[in-house]
Amino acid sequence: MAPLPDGFSYAEWNATYNALSFGIAAMGSATIFFWLQLPNVTKSYRTALTITGIVTLIAIYHYIRIFNSWSEAFTVASKDGGDYAVKLTGAPFNDGYRYVDWLLTVPLLLIELILVMKLPQAETVSLSWKLGLASALMVALGYPGEIQEDLAVRWFWWCLSMIPFCYVVFTLAVGLNEATSKQPSPAAASLASAARYLTVLSWCTYPFVYMVKSVGLAGPAATMYEQVGYSLADVLAKAVFGVLIWALASEKSAIEESGKLLPA
Numbered sequence: 418m419a420p421l422p423d424g425f426s427y428a429e430w431n432a433t434y435n436a437l438s439f440g441i442a443a444m445g446s447a448t449i450f451f452w453l454q455l456p457n458v459t460k461s462y463r464t465a466l467t468i469t470g471i472v473t474l475i476a477i478y479h480y481i482r483i484f485n486s487w488s489e490a491f492t493v494a495s496k497d498g499g500d501y502a503v504k505l506t507g508a509p510f511n512d513g514y515r516y517v518d519w520l521l522t523v524p525l526l527l528i529e530l531i532l533v534m535k536l537p538q539a540e541t542v543s544l545s546w547k548l549g550l551a552s553a554l555m556v557a558l559g560y561p562g563e564i565q566e567d568l569a570v571r572w573f574w575w576c577l578s579m580i581p582f583c584y585v586v587f588t589l590a591v592g593l594n595e596a597t598s599k600q601p602s603p604a605a606a607s608l609a610s611a612a613r614y615l616t617v618l619s620w621c622t623y624p625f626v627y628m629v630k631s632v633g634l635a636g637p638a639a640t641m642y643e644q645v646g647y648s649l650a651d652v653l654a655k656a657v658f659g660v661l662i663w664a665l666a667s668e669k670s671a672i673e674e675s676g677k678l679l680p681a
Contacts, residue, residue: 421490421510425637427501430491433641436648437484444476447656454663459673462666465532469659472522472529476655479518480648486511487644515647516563519556524549526658527585530612533665536596548585555581559627571631579624586620589613601672608665612658619653622646 451470455463490510496502527548531541555578562574593613600606626646630639 421505422636422640423505425491425503425505425640427493427503429637429641430493430503433487433644434484436645437480437487440480440648440651441477441484443652443656444473444480447659448473448477451659451663454667457670458663458666459670461535461673462533462670465529466663466666468525468529468532469662472525473655473659475522476518476651479514480651482514483512486514512563512644513560516556516560520553522655523552523556526616526654527552527589529659529662530616533612533662533669534593534596534600534609535669540596544588548588551581551585555585562631563627568631575624575627575631582620582624586617590617601669605665605668605672608661608668612661612665615658615661616654619650619658622650622653626650 448470451466451473455466458466486508487510489508490506492504492506494502494504528545531544531548536544558574558578558581560574562571562578565571565574590613593609597606597609597613600609626643629642629646634642
């Protein structure tokens with residue numbers, strides 16, 4: 418874990434505090450919603466929706482750990498005149514929880530998309546393994562650079578992690594075009610496309626947030642931008658993406674129940 422810089426203003430500390438709190442609330446409410454919707458989709462799509470809820474449940478746990486670690490790393494006390502002074506306690510801020518979360522959830526995010534698209538069995542297994550392993554490798558390669566202060570080392574690991582990143586993004590943006598066109602209705606195809614492109618869009622924010630410290634921005638502001646940026650990207654990539662997975666599962670379930678699509 419990289420040491421926290423000193424000199425946080427109350428606004429910088431509070432922005433991160435609120436972003437982490439927002440992450441907990443968003444992931445928690447999403448988990449409840451996804452699992453309450455399980456009886457409303459057909460058996461074909463319950464595995465995908467269950468995984469969607471598991472992803473946000475794992476995220477809740479890690480966001481609580483990050484939030485607690487952030488709170489324990491600082492003392493916030495009122496100063497004369499009503500302002501607040503923010504000081505480091507000396508306790509480490511363990512942002513490694515975020516990478517453990519990504520290592521577990523990012524492959525699952527891709528697998529749930531593959532499952533809900535209901536591709537042929539062989540293609541489902543092949544894509545799940547390829548995308549799952551590539552995304553796990555991407556996260557694993559990113560972490561060594563995240564904890565470095567040396568800019569050259571950060572850039573080295575950033576470049577390595579971008580190799581599997583580009584493979585996954587290309588597969589989502591281009592490789593799944595044919596499978597999307599074979600969805601059972603225009604609405605289902607539109608939802609599948611939205612889920613793919615939301616993933617691409619939200620994922621593209623991560624390399625830029627990672628670069629905040631790599632381009633020389635340092636101190637409390639860099640830490641704040643990093644934590645807020647990652648938190649917002651996570652909500653998009655997990656909670657909002659999960660809503661699209663649920664919507665696609667619901668649409669295809671309705672088609673199955675109406676007899677327009679035979680269940681596998």
